[in-house]
Amino acid sequence: MDHECLCEKQADADDFTSEQWNLIDKVIEKYRDKPGALIPVLEEIQGITGYLPESVQRRVASGLSLPLSQVYGVTTFYSFFTMKPKGKHNIRVCLGTACYVQGAEEIVNRLTANLGIEVGGITRDRKFSLETVRCLGACGLAPVMVIDEETHGAMTQKKALEIIGRYDPAVLGAALAEETEEMVEQEG
DSSP states (O other): OOOOOOHHHHHHHHTSOHHHHHHHHHHHHHHTTOTTOHHHHHHHHHHHHSSOOHHHHHHHHHHHTOOHHHHHHHHHHSTTOOSSOOOSEEEEEEOSHHHHHTTHHHHHHHHHHHHTOOTTOBOTTSSEEEEEESOOSOGGGOSOEEETTEEEOSOOHHHHHHHHHHHOHHHHHHHHHHHHHHHHHHHO
16 A cells, blocks of 8 residues: 655645635636646746745646646746745856856855855745856856846955845844954954
């Protein structure tokens, strides 16, 4: 007798409130009888939940009478859909050639240290998520960082932290304290 592990699905389901599940169901109901509605349904639901975990994909598949494999295929094919939670502010740092040779990797290292997350992670308070991308198409501005939809060029480690500090001053405060400590150690 085969048994399916529901622990991961339950963890996904627990991430959402009953209000969010009700909104998800309303979106599904709105599009239920419309052919080709999968992408708009996923877009609206991701706007509600922030991401599309398996539990949500199962709900969509069931509600639209589609195979789960079709919902999963669309979710993983299009880059604007994500199966991982994102922070309120999504930070993307370009690691393309132009950005890399201008120090983008050091910027990423500084961000991971100051935010306390790895690339692909999300801060505990869910304010920030951090990603690296191969190219943002702004090579003339290298190195480049994008927060949400705002592009920032000619990045340095300090400038990146200052910009993030606009979204959360505590990040900048922690960075300044660390920088001061390093200067004291160098002088002492």
